[in-house]
Structure formats: structure tokens, C-alpha cells
Amino acid sequence: MHIPLHAYIHLLRTYLARQRPHVLLLTLLLLATIGLQLLNPRILQLLINGAVSQVPLSSLSILGLLFLFIGLVSQFCSVLATYLSENIAWQATNNLREDLAEHCLNLDMPFHNQHNPGEMISRLDGDVTSLANFFSQFVIRVVGNLLLLLGILLILFILDWRLGLGLTVYTLLAFLVIQRTRNLASASHLANKEEMAQFYGYIEERPSCLEDIRALGATSYILLGFYERIRSWLHTIQRLGLLDGLRFGITSLTLVGGTLLALALGASLFGLKLTSAGTLVMLFYYAELLQLPLLQILDQLSDLQDASASITRVQTLFNVIPQVIDGKLETLPSSPLSLTFSDVSFAYEGHEPVLHNINFALPGGKILGLLGRTGSGKTTLARLLLRLYDPQSGTISLGTPSTPTLDLRALRLSTLRSSVALVTQDIQLFHASLRDNLTFFDPEISDERLLCALRETGLEEWYQHLSDGLDTVLQGYTGLSAGEAQLLALTRVFLRDPSLVILDEASSRLDLPTEHKLELALDRLLVGRTVIIIAHRLTTLRRADYLLILENGSIREQGERQSLLKRSDSYFSHLLSTGMEEVLA
Numbered sequence: 001m002h003i004p005l006h007a008y009i010h011l012l013r014t015y016l017a018r019q020r021p022h023v024l025l026l027t028l029l030l031l032a033t034i035g036l037q038l039l040n041p042r043i044l045q046l047l048i049n050g051a052v053s054q055v056p057l058s059s060l061s062i063l064g065l066l067f068l069f070i071g072l073v074s075q076f077c078s079v080l081a082t083y084l085s086e087n088i089a090w091q092a093t094n095n096l097r098e099d100l101a102e103h104c105l106n107l108d109m110p111f112h113n114q115h116n117p118g119e120m121i122s123r124l125d126g127d128v129t130s131l132a133n134f135f136s137q138f139v140i141r142v143v144g145n146l147l148l149l150l151g152i153l154l155i156l157f158i159l160d161w162r163l164g165l166g167l168t169v170y171t172l173l174a175f176l177v178i179q180r181t182r183n184l185a186s187a188s189h190l191a192n193k194e195e196m197a198q199f200y201g202y203i204e205e206r207p208s209c210l211e212d213i214r215a216l217g218a219t220s221y222i223l224l225g226f227y228e229r230i231r232s233w234l235h236t237i238q239r240l241g242l243l244d245g246l247r248f249g250i251t252s253l254t255l256v257g258g259t260l261l262a263l264a265l266g267a268s269l270f271g272l273k274l275t276s277a278g279t280l281v282m283l284f285y286y287a288e289l290l291q292l293p294l295l296q297i298l299d300q301l302s303d304l305q306d307a308s309a310s311i312t313r314v315q316t317l318f319n320v321i322p323q324v325i326d327g328k329l330e331t332l333p334s335s336p337l338s339l340t341f342s343d344v345s346f347a348y349e350g351h352e353p354v355l356h357n358i359n360f361a362l363p364g365g366k367i368l369g370l371l372g373r374t375g376s377g378k379t380t381l382a383r384l385l386l387r388l389y390d391p392q393s394g395t396i397s398l399g400t401p402s403t404p405t406l407d408l409r410a411l412r413l414s415t416l417r418s419s420v421a422l423v424t425q426d427i428q429l430f431h432a433s434l435r436d437n438l439t440f441f442d443p444e445i446s447d448e449r450l451l452c453a454l455r456e457t458g459l460e461e462w463y464q465h466l467s468d469g470l471d472t473v474l475q476g477y478t479g480l481s482a483g484e485a486q487l488l489a490l491t492r493v494f495l496r497d498p499s500l501v502i503l504d505e506a507s508s509r510l511d512l513p514t515e516h517k518l519e520l521a522l523d524r525l526l527v528g529r530t531v532i533i534i535a536h537r538l539t540t541l542r543r544a545d546y547l548l549i550l551e552n553g554s555i556r557e558q559g560e561r562q563s564l565l566k567r568s569d570s571y572f573s574h575l576l577s578t579g580m581e582e583v584l585a
């Protein structure tokens with residue numbers, strides 16, 4: 001997978017620029033750690049040589065203390081650097097996660113239809129998390145460890161060119177050998193992940209159809225599938241364990257080889273009286289130290305491989321452009337809006353047309369009852385009105401007293417969606433306080449306004465039974481009846497005060513007191529607004545000034561409710577006389 005260098009640099013610059021002082025401090029700390037790591041063996045050399053040549057104990061003690069002090073400072077710097085790099089990584093990944101989440105939320109429905117929530121979680125969490133190391137450590141660690149490596153080899157060259165040359169050749173060979181052996185188990189690691197996903201997918205799916213499994217007596221069949229998967233997984237794990245063990249063995253042997261080489265070279269120089277005991281110990285120390293940058297550079301390179309895949313996926317997501325383009329007009333008057341559909345036709349991407357040449361006009365402040373069998377296109381029509389999708393042909397316009405036809409596409413999406421409210425049957429409640437569920441986390445909305453809205457929707461009594469009032473945490477639908485959930489959705493609309501309301505009535509039957517409360521709430525809510533009700537109850541239809549009946553995505557009939565009622569040949573009259581079940585179900 002090839003990612004241009006500028007993509008890495010762009011990502012690093014974007015997300016590290018906000019934390020420049022921390023990055024600078026981290027660089028300094030790492031450089032200090034490297035300097036101290038290089039210095040300490042030299043102190044050890046002086047200490048041992050001093051001891052051999054019997055320098056005074058006080059001087060040796062100072063050297064000993066200095067050795068300890070440098071070790072401590074080096075450890076302290078390294079702890080501080082770890083803390084800082086964790087912080088930098090969290091900040092950078094959180095900023096990236098935030099930008100990506102905002103981007104995804106602004107993408108339109110066609111995108112979300114094609115990408116399931118699991119995929120989004122894997123992008124926003126999995127991929128972003130795997131970039132943490134890339135942000136906090138990659139450049140600094142690779143450059144830092146290269147400096148450490150070069151520093152050690154340079155010191156060895158200065159000590160004796162044969163030592164320097166021998167260990168340089170060893171370093172290059174060790175790099176190649178360890179790098180090669182690392183790839184030994186990578187195919188097995190992938191296979192292991194695949195087997196794991198298969199296994200969990202299998203056991204996750206089974207509980208959801210437990211009843212069917214029992215009723216059909218399919219338990220043995222399910223267990224057989226379970227054993228087959230676990231057997232296949234076991235073989236993969238065994239192979240992986242073997243290869244991992246082999247890899248570990250080869251790496252350890254290669255590293256020990258370096259120390260042995262250093263000792264052999266040092267010992268032969270010592271035998272030729274070309275070096276001192278202190279230098280021999282220092283050499284051993286450097287040879288051990290050499291392992292650290294070698295392994296860390298290889299670790300960083302393998303992390304970069306993972307990061308590259310994540311960077312590609314994150315970039316691809318950032319490159320997705322919404323199909324619904326935002327308009328420019330920022331304001332709409334708060335008076336009831338008139339609505340016009342002119343020759344609107346629409347098909348979901350890759351599907352047959354759902355709406356065909358829809359034409360209708362609804363004056364401001366009036367109520368339209370929208371009827372039709374299931375699948376006739378009612379919800380789709382509401383989605384077009386909110387610009388969750390754009391129609392392939394035709395225009396939808398809102399009208400204000402000053403501008404009778406204002407194409408939806410001219411409006412800012414945020415303006416449109418604050419003026420038009422959609423209450424769906426599928427009411428979403430967050431795991432959050434009642435206050436946050438109503439205000440959508442907007443601190444500007446006062447508690448008085450909230451209580452007033454709850455009174456308007458008849459939820460005052462329900463509210464008084466809540467243990468923590470507005471701070472009561474709603475656990476999804478637990479403790480809420482379907483009617484109460486609908487009333488809460490209406491309370492949200494009261495608070496937003498939109499000019500046009502689309503209400504997809506719940507098709508389930510409510511008990512009489514709740515239905516009564518709902519009717520009262522609607523009486524108050526719908527006054528002075530333009531309303532479209534996707535109606536499932538006769539009582540609601542009585543509110544409608546106009547009716548529009550859809551059939552297979554086309555208008556079967558439309559007109560003023562009263563005049564349709566009066567006309568005995570109207571389809572509506574026919575539906576009334578036959579009980580209307582088929583279109584209100």
C-alpha cells in the first residue's frame with residue numbers, strides 16, 4: 001500500500017501543530033535520555049580503570065555516585081517522556097476522532113446506508129487508536145534511536161576501528177535477520193484474527209435465534225458448527241505459537257550474538273594489551289545498549305505498516321463528499337411556511353423509483369394528512385423535505401409571505417432543519433439526563449422552559465414521579481411507555497418551535513388516557529404551524545385540512561378534506577366506507 005510522504009507529513013502537522021510546546025519538550029527529553037545513555041558507560045569505564053589503578057576512594061565514590069545519578073536522571077527523563085508522549089497521542093487522536101466524527105455526522109443518508117455502524121466504529125475508534133503511536137512516537141523514536149545507534153557505533157570506532165567496524169557489520173546483519181523473522185508469523189497472525197472474527201460472529205449470531213434453534217431441535221447442529229470453528233481456530237493458534245516461539249528464539253540468539261561478538265573482540269584487544277578492563281566493561285555495556293535502538297526502530301517500522309493501513313482508511317473517509325450540498329441562505333421567518341412539491345421524482349441509489357411526479361401545494365399554517373399503504377413512499381416524502389436525500393428531478397420549495405417559492409436547496413441545511421421538525425415513530429433517547437434528552441445538550445435552554453414544555457405535553461405528572469427531576473438519567477426506553485416516549489418527542493418539538501412539523505404517528509394502539517394526552521398535546525403543538533401528519537388514526541385525520549393519498553409512490557388523490565368527504569365518488573369516501581384499515585395500518 002503506497003501512501004505519499006506528504007500525506008504522513010500533513011497528518012502529523014495538522015494534529016501535532018496544536019501541541020507544539022509539548023512536542024518540543026518531548027524531543028528535548030528524548031535527546032537528553034540518549035545523551036545520558038551514551039555517557040554512563042564512559043563513567044563506568046573511568047570507575048573501573050580508576051579502581052584498577054588504585055585512585056583514591058573519594059574520587060571513585062564521586063564517579064560511582066555520578067553513575068547512579070546519571071542513571072536516575074535518565075530514568076526520570078524517560079518516564080516524563082512516556083507521560084508526555086501518551087498525552088500527545090491522546091490529544092492528537094482525540095482531535096482526529098472529533099474531526100472524523102463531525103465529518104461522518106455531516107455526511108448524508110446515502111453514505112450511512114452503505115456503511116454500517118460497526119464499520120464506523122472501526123474507523124473512528126480502531127483506526128484512530130492505531131495511529132496513537134504514529135502521532136506520539138514515530139518520528140521522535142525513529143530519529144532518536146537512529147541517533148543513539150550512530151552514537152554508540154561512533155564511540156566504538158573512536159575506541160578502536162576494529163570494534164566499530166565489527167559491530168557496524170553485526171548491526172546491519174542483525175537488522176536484516178530480525179526483520180525477516182518478524183514476517184515469519186505475520187500470515188498466521190492475520191489468520192488468527194480472521195478465525196477469531198468468524199468464531200465470535202458465529203456465537204454472537206446464535207443467541208438471537210435461540211427460540212428457533214430450540215423449537216427446531218437444532219442444538220446439535222449448532223454445537224457441531226461451534227466445534228468445527230474452534231477446531232480450526234486451535235490449529236491456527238498452534239501454528240502461530242510455534243512460529244512466534246521460533247521468531248523469539250532467532251531474535252534472542254541474534255541479540256546475544258552481538259554481545260558475544262563485542263566480548264570476543266574486546267577480549268582479544270585486552271589480550272593484546274590494547275585495551276583496559278574498564279574499556280572492556282564499557283564495551284559490554286554498549287553492546288547491550290545497541291539492542292535497544294535496533295529493536296525499537298524495527299518496532300516502529302512494523303507499527304508504521306499498521307498505521308499506513310489506518311491512514312489510508314481515514315483519508316478515504318475524509319475524502320467522501322456529501323451528495324446533499326449545503327445551501328447559503330441563513331434565515332427563514334418564523335411564520336408558518338407554505339410548501340410546494342413540483343414534479344418531484346425520487347429513487348434510492350441503485351433501487352427502483354419510489355416517488356413519481358409528486359405535485360402538491362400546502363398553504364402556510366394548514367395541516368396535511370398523508371395516507372398510503374405501507375411502502376407507498378410517505379416516509380420518503382418526509383425525508384426529502386428535510387433534505388436527508390435530494391430528489392433526482394423536480395423541486396421542493398418552502399414559501400414565506402415575502403418569498404412565495406424558496407427552493408430547499410438554497411437554504412443552509414442547519415436553517416432548514418431548525419425550521420422543519422420531524423417526529424418519527426422510532427424515537428431516539430440517549431443514555432443521558434432528561435434535561436439533556438430534551439435540550440440536546442444545549443445549556444442555553446432554561447429549566448423553566450423545559451418544565452413549561454413538559455406541562456404543555458401533559459408530562460407534568462410523569463415528571464413529578466422522577467426521583468431526580470430533570471437530572472434523572474433515562475436508560476433508553478426503560479421505565480417509559482410508548483405513549484410517554486412520543487410525548488417526550490413532542491416536548492422536544494415544543495422547545496425547538498419549528499415553523500413546519502412532520503409527524504409520523506405511531507401505528508401502535510395507545511391506551512385511552514395516553515391517547516387523550518397525546519391529542520391535547522397535539523392541539524397545543526400544531527397551532528400556528530404548517531403540519532404534515534403521516535396519519536395512522538382516524539382521530540388525527542379529523543385535524544387535517546388537506547389530504548394526500550399515495551399509492552405506489554404516485555398521488556392517488558388529494559384535496560381539501562371536507563370536499564373529499566362530501567364527494568361520494570372520492571377514493572377517501574370509499575376508504576371511509578370500507579373502514580380504511582388498509583391505508584391506516
Ligand SMILES: Nc1ncnc2c1ncn2[C@@H]1O[C@H](COP(=O)(O)OP(=O)(O)OP(=O)(O)O)[C@@H](O)[C@H]1O
Pocket residue numbers: 113348351354372373374375376377378379380381
Ligand atoms: N434507505 C432505503 N433504501 C432503499 N429503499 C428504501 C429505503 N427506505 C425505503 N425504501 C423503499 O422505498 C419504498 C417506500 O418506503 P417508505 O418508507 O417511504 O414507505 P412508507 O409509505 O413510509 O411505509 P411505512 O408506512 O411502512 O413506513 C419502499 O419500497 C421501501 O422498501
